[in-house]
Each structure stands twice: as C-alpha cells, then as structure tokens.
Amino acid sequence: MCPVPKLVDHEARRRDVAHAVWRVVRREGLDGASVRAVAVEAGLSTGSMRHYFDGQADLQRTAMEELTARVGARLAGLDPSGRPPEVARRIVAELLPLDDERQAEAEAWFAFVARARTDEAFRELANRSYEGLRALVRQIVALAQGVDLEMTPDAEPPEVDEVEVERLFALLDGLVLHAVQRPGLVPAETLLAVVDRHLKGLIDGG
Amino acid sequence: MCPVPKLVDHEARRRDVAHAVWRVVRREGLDGASVRAVAVEAGLSTGSMRHYFDGQADLQRTAMEELTARVGARLAGLDPSGRPPEVARRIVAELLPLDDERQAEAEAWFAFVARARTDEAFRELANRSYEGLRALVRQIVALAQGVDLEMTPDAEPPEVDEVEVERLFALLDGLVLHAVQRPGLVPAETLLAVVDRHLKGLIDGG
DNA sequence: TCTGTTCTAGCACGGTCGTGCGAGAAAGTG
DNA sequence: CACTTTCTCGCACGACCGTGCTAGAACAGA
CATH class of the missing domain: 1.10.357.10 (Tetracycline Repressor, domain 2)
Structure with missing residues (x-):
C-alpha cells in the first residue's frame, strides 16, 4: 500500500495533447483529427493516450474547451x-x-x-x-x-x-x-x- | 450497331443526386455524406451511382457546383x-x-x-x-x-x-x-x- | 423475336478508424 | 533487492468507407 506516486501531471498532459489537436485540426481539418493522427502529433502512442482521455469524444471536446478557456483568459487579462x-x-x-x-x-x-x-x-x-x-x-x-x-x-x-x-x-x-x-x-x-x-x-x- | 438509346437524362440525374447530397450534408455534415448514405438518400444503389459520378470527389464537387449555380441563377433573376x-x-x-x-x-x-x-x-x-x-x-x-x-x-x-x-x-x-x-x-x-x-x-x- | 446497350444491384477487396487488451518498461516505496 | 502502481506501446477486433467488378434486368432497334 504505497502512497500514490504521481509521475506525470495529468492536467498538463491533457493540455499538451489538446494543443496537438489544434495543430492537426488546422492542418487537416477536424475529420483528420483521428486518435492516431493526434497521437503522432503529440509524440505518443494511441494506447498511451487512453490513460488521459476516455476516447475520441473526450479528446476533441477537451481540445475545444481548452480553446474557449484560452480565449476567455486573454479577454479577462x-x-x-x-x-x-x-x-x-x-x-x-x-x-x-x-x-x-x-x-x-x-x-x-x-x-x-x-x-x-x-x-x-x-x-x-x-x-x-x-x-x-x-x-x-x-x-x-x-x-x-x-x-x-x-x-x-x-x-x-x-x-x-x-x-x-x-x-x-x-x-x-x-x-x-x-x-x-x-x-x-x-x-x-x-x-x-x-x-x-x-x-x-x-x-x-x- | 444500334443508334444510342438514351434511357435516363444524365444531367437531371446528377442534379437530383446533388440535391440528395445537400440534404445529407445538412443533416449529418459533409463527413456523413458517404457514397452509401447519399445513395440511400437518393434512392439508388452505390453501384448505380458510378454510372453518373466518377467517385466521391466528383459527387461532392458536383453538389457544391450545383449549389453555386443555383444561387447565381437566383441572383441573375x-x-x-x-x-x-x-x-x-x-x-x-x-x-x-x-x-x-x-x-x-x-x-x-x-x-x-x-x-x-x-x-x-x-x-x-x-x-x-x-x-x-x-x-x-x-x-x-x-x-x-x-x-x-x-x-x-x-x-x-x-x-x-x-x-x-x-x-x-x-x-x-x-x-x-x-x-x-x-x-x-x-x-x-x-x-x-x-x-x-x-x-x-x-x-x-x- | 434476337441483339446490343444502358442501367441496376450488390458483393468483395483493401484501407482507415475507434477502441479494448495485455505485455513490458519505468518509477517510487519498503 | 522485491513489490506495487503508473505509464507506454502495439496488436487485434469489428465497423465503416471508397471503389472495382460481375451478373442480371430493362429497354430500344432490327
């Protein structure tokens, strides 16, 4: 029963992958933002991403939410x-x-x-x-x-x-x-x- | 060597199928406009459509061209x-x-x-x-x-x-x-x- | 009628996709 | 060291897709 070791920052990782989604979407459209393509863009494997996202819907939704948050933060500043x-x-x-x-x-x-x-x-x-x-x-x-x-x-x-x-x-x-x-x-x-x-x-x- | 019998009006058929593309695109987006989905919407089989379109690219491009033509005709009128x-x-x-x-x-x-x-x-x-x-x-x-x-x-x-x-x-x-x-x-x-x-x-x- | 053409229908192949799974590596704790 | 948890990787399955193909139906002329 060890104390939970936290190796990677999940929130930071999710943010990085969300940015990778933006790049793929910009380059190839939202249709091109397959789990595999985003994984390549983010430098991960498809299986590895499942530890941070429940699936493609979660992946794309997170990317969209991150986008609104970013614009909102800029406006608030x-x-x-x-x-x-x-x-x-x-x-x-x-x-x-x-x-x-x-x-x-x-x-x-x-x-x-x-x-x-x-x-x-x-x-x-x-x-x-x-x-x-x-x-x-x-x-x-x-x-x-x-x-x-x-x-x-x-x-x-x-x-x-x-x-x-x-x-x-x-x-x-x-x-x-x-x-x-x-x-x-x-x-x-x-x-x-x-x-x-x-x-x-x-x-x-x- | 018979004189060529023309059974169906190709241009009219292409127009009808283009309209079917519009309906599918409106309902499910351009991603949803698969050859199969458009065929169902138009009441045809996928194989039958190949007599009127060279492929999906031709199908979707024709639908877009028909759209511009329609708007242009309305403006001209x-x-x-x-x-x-x-x-x-x-x-x-x-x-x-x-x-x-x-x-x-x-x-x-x-x-x-x-x-x-x-x-x-x-x-x-x-x-x-x-x-x-x-x-x-x-x-x-x-x-x-x-x-x-x-x-x-x-x-x-x-x-x-x-x-x-x-x-x-x-x-x-x-x-x-x-x-x-x-x-x-x-x-x-x-x-x-x-x-x-x-x-x-x-x-x-x- | 027979003949040749057009049209229709649907199957099958190869490819991409999302996703679940299991094996192995990495890291932290005793 | 061993042991647990976290993380990474890649394969495999089923589904859907575009497309080529073939067999047959529908039809116009001889």
Whole structure:
C-alpha cells in the first residue's frame, strides 16, 4: 500500500495533447483529427493516450474547451482602464486574428463550430460561447456609446440597441470568417480599418 | 450497331443526386455524406451511382457546383429596375437565408466552405465564389451610394471605398453564419433590420 | 423475336478508424 | 533487492468507407 506516486501531471498532459489537436485540426481539418493522427502529433502512442482521455469524444471536446478557456483568459487579462470607446476598441482588437497565434485559434475554432451544427457533443459548448460573445459584444456597444461599465452592475446587461449588437457581432464573426477562409489574404490593417470605421459610426450615431 | 438509346437524362440525374447530397450534408455534415448514405438518400444503389459520378470527389464537387449555380441563377433573376438604393436592398435580401430553402442552402454551403480550407478539391470553387460575392458586394455598395450601374461598363468595377466593401461583405457573411450556427433562432426580421440599419448608414454617409 | 446497350444491384477487396487488451518498461516505496 | 502502481506501446477486433467488378434486368432497334 504505497502512497500514490504521481509521475506525470495529468492536467498538463491533457493540455499538451489538446494543443496537438489544434495543430492537426488546422492542418487537416477536424475529420483528420483521428486518435492516431493526434497521437503522432503529440509524440505518443494511441494506447498511451487512453490513460488521459476516455476516447475520441473526450479528446476533441477537451481540445475545444481548452480553446474557449484560452480565449476567455486573454479577454479577462485585458486592461479595463481608459475612456470607454478606447476600451471598446481594445476588446474588439483582441477578438480579431491579428497575429499567427490567434489566426491558428480562429481556424481551429471554426472547425469545431462547423461540427457543432450536426454533432450534439459540441453544440452545448458552441452555444455557450456564442451567448458569451454576444454578451461581450453588447458591452462593447455600450462602451462605444459612452456607457461606463464600472458604473453598472455586472449582473444586469446594459441597455443597448439589440440591432446594433447583432450588427457588430455579425461584422466581427464575418471578419474572422474571412480571415479563416483566406489565410494570409486579409491583412491585419484591413481588419482594423473596418472595425475602426464601424466603431466610429457607432460612437457618432449613439 | 444500334443508334444510342438514351434511357435516363444524365444531367437531371446528377442534379437530383446533388440535391440528395445537400440534404445529407445538412443533416449529418459533409463527413456523413458517404457514397452509401447519399445513395440511400437518393434512392439508388452505390453501384448505380458510378454510372453518373466518377467517385466521391466528383459527387461532392458536383453538389457544391450545383449549389453555386443555383444561387447565381437566383441572383441573375433579380429585377434590376428601380432606384439604386432599392436595388441594393433587393440584392442584399436575396443573399440572406430568409426562408427554409435558402437556410438549407446556407447550411450546406458553409459545410463546403469549411472543408475547402483543408481540401484542395474544394478550394478553387470556394475562392471563385468568394471573389464573385466580393464583386457583387462592391456593386451593392456603389448602388447604395447612388451610383447607377447601368451607366458604368460591366468590365470595370465601380470605384468605391474598399473598407465599406469589406465591412458589408463581412456583415453579410456574419449574419448568414449566425443563422447557420443557430438555426431558427435568428428570425428573418432581425436579419432585415440589421441590413436596413447598415444600408441606411451607408446611404447617409456616402 | 434476337441483339446490343444502358442501367441496376450488390458483393468483395483493401484501407482507415475507434477502441479494448495485455505485455513490458519505468518509477517510487519498503 | 522485491513489490506495487503508473505509464507506454502495439496488436487485434469489428465497423465503416471508397471503389472495382460481375451478373442480371430493362429497354430500344432490327
């Protein structure tokens, strides 16, 4: 009856393998993310991965959850100080694939979202992210129109024009989609120019 | 040496099977569009389909081409008369999934586009459609800003602000993406309200 | 009728997949 | 050292897939 020796950090291992899933998904699509392919990418054997994942569903779901957690952590780490319109611009810029790392995340993310349409296992997480992003965009619209979120309670969503929320939300998703669809052909300056133009109209109009 | 008897219309048959592909893709995703599944959906046997398609690649590519042809035909059939801003609004409304038929088309379309990112066989057609839509959106922006396209030669694209083109293009793709992502939860009125708001800003600002 | 062509149906092969399993290596404790 | 637990590896099974193939049905002309 020995005290349990912990040889490897399971959580860290699961995270590493999740990153391997992202790379495979980006390169070959979610269909190509077979257990064998991910094992090769992660430098493991298929049998070895079974000690950390219950199966392919657990593997892919974990990779998707890790992705949302990563994006969420980056958003939570943003500097909330400054005039409201400047904060709004900062958050928007964080949502765009302005560098390679976020481009890779966006490409993998859309693969998961695409599958969520026909696979229940991914749907709930996709819907939660969708609602979370919509709430964030609602705050961005409020910020752009000069509302200071520090003054309003977190529980209550700010009162804003829902048409403008959907307009900005769709614009952002469309920009990311275009960057994903044509990697390297949508420069960062274009993305920023478009959102700056949009935010300008939002500020002037509100 | 008989005169060749033509028992079935090959083109019509290929079209019917392509529609069966759409239904399977909508229901189970592009991964689920196996030759066997499409054969069942179309009421044929796998061996019988080989008389009309060279293989799975031909099958899926044909389904995607048929989809672009269908959308293109609908756009070509639009009434081009009226004041430019009204024509612009008419074209935009045609691009949105306002009824079940176009919703189904949009869902299948995004499945093909998603695969095009990692599968060369679909990439060329996806890129062509992307460029075609971008050119169309450029014309819409010109129309919204009062330019009468009848006065400008077809060969030369209208001179418009490319930032506005990308902004409207991304907005439209984002709206369609949201409708695809959450079927039934994005009502037609919302889609129209958003594009009307956007076109209004485009007209006033230009 | 007979003949040649088109079309249909389904089987069989080779390949990939997810997954369960067991043997052996590695590491920590007595 | 022995002993237990953790970890790694690769094989094997059954399922599904794309595809080639063959035998027969359906049909148009002679």
